[in-house]
């Protein structure tokens with residue numbers, strides 16, 4: 215991997231995550247070296263490293279693979295200066311600042327850390343920091359019960375819910391708690407996407423034996439966003455066997471997904487039925503009180519990052535009222551406000567909030583519908599709406615259709631199956647394919663990028 219490759223990946227990220235996020239999180243990263251499949255990046259602060267690791271590492275890895283780089287994981291090292299992010303005492307094992315990585319194991323000793331696959335736990339995702347309210351109390355109680363150990367009764371624990379509602383937070387909290395309870399436990403937490411990469415790598419290296427041994431020797435396996443393996447037959451097959459081997463040994467499995475197992479399309483029935491045989495709990499969309507509680511709790515954390523900054527009365531209530539899409543967006547809004555206030559050195563006021571978050575507030579105010587997107591796209595490409603939704607595969611219809619799918623995914627909160635239903639009953643994997651195709655094209659094809667920008671502006675106007 216070269217600096218040019220990183221340049222390509224940066225371009226791709228700029229398009230996929232937008233200019234604001236790019237400037238805040240990706241631009242400060244400095245590619246240092248690639249060693250033994252680990253891409254090292256320098257970051258100005260641990261806070262940025264943690265945020266990028268948690269929110270963008272999968273995307274970065276994916277773009278790196280697309281650009282042809284052979285990277286297994288990413289490591290972020292703070293380049294200079296003091297890290298301001300507070301670390302809970304339990305995590306502070308040594309005085310040296312640890313690297314933030316996408317591939318270290320959650321494991322008690324360093325030898326294992328080199329062997330076990332997995333993703334880093336976010337130190338902030340603990341039970342203490344999870345705000346509980348009616349929409350998530352059942353999921354929270356189930357997670358606590360599993361974390362407290364004892365006989366394995368709920369196996370697997372399956373957590374599901376919409377985007378950004380706290381599934382990952384709860385999984386990390388379980389892992390932190392288990393690890394504190396019994397440091398010798400071999401716990402692996404990873405996304406389904408990382409599971410697949412590991413599997414593909416083992417196939418490529420003709421080393422399936424090691425892969426199987428590693429995954430079947432853990433005490434606790436946590437797989438996040440399992441819907442990712444939809445339509446990936448060999449990965450599903452391997453996942454199925456790993457799952458069975460662990461259940462046979464009475465090892466705890468915790469899985470998360472974006473919907474209930476029975477509703478997952480593209481997942482084999484035998485896996486669905488395995489996923490349903492433990493405890494299945496969902497996280498409901500947040501209500502106003504829960505959002506406000508979460509904001510109050512997050513404010514304490516960010517206030518510690520930016521000492522001396524105050525937040526005017528009413529701002530949190532305003533945010534909780536106006537941003538109801540998901541908690542990640544809510545938290546992102548708060549981070550932006552703190553970053554802006556620290557730049558100008560002023561209190562976070564209502565005016566500043568409305569100014570600084572104009573785009574977020576506009577999107578949550580103006581609810582773009584899939585139907586509206588389809589209509590605009592048909593007009594833009596001068597094709598009939600019935601053709602756009604219908605079965606024809608001719609290129610001059612298929613491409614606009616994929617563009618409409620992409621816009622529906624990025625501008626509405628509809629799930630892939632919901633979008634699929636609105637595109638003539640198509641399967642969610644077709645929508646996923648369309649979205650990916652346009653994500654790729656918008657980087658390489660300036661016409662597509664321009665069309666997307668025009669359509670987005672028209673829809674958000």
Ligand SMILES: Nc1ncnc2c1ncn2[C@@H]1O[C@H](COP(=O)(O)OP(=O)(O)OP(=O)(O)O)[C@@H](O)[C@H]1O
Nearest residue numbers: 343344345376377378379380381382383508541542
């Ligand atoms: N109840 C809560 N209390 C505190 N923070 C929360 C809560 N719910 C969500 N969050 C925060 O919202 C952000 C997104 O949560 P998380 O990553 O766990 O969502 P997710 O359900 O896994 O989303 P995805 O579907 O994208 O995987 C995190 O920063 C998390 O800490």
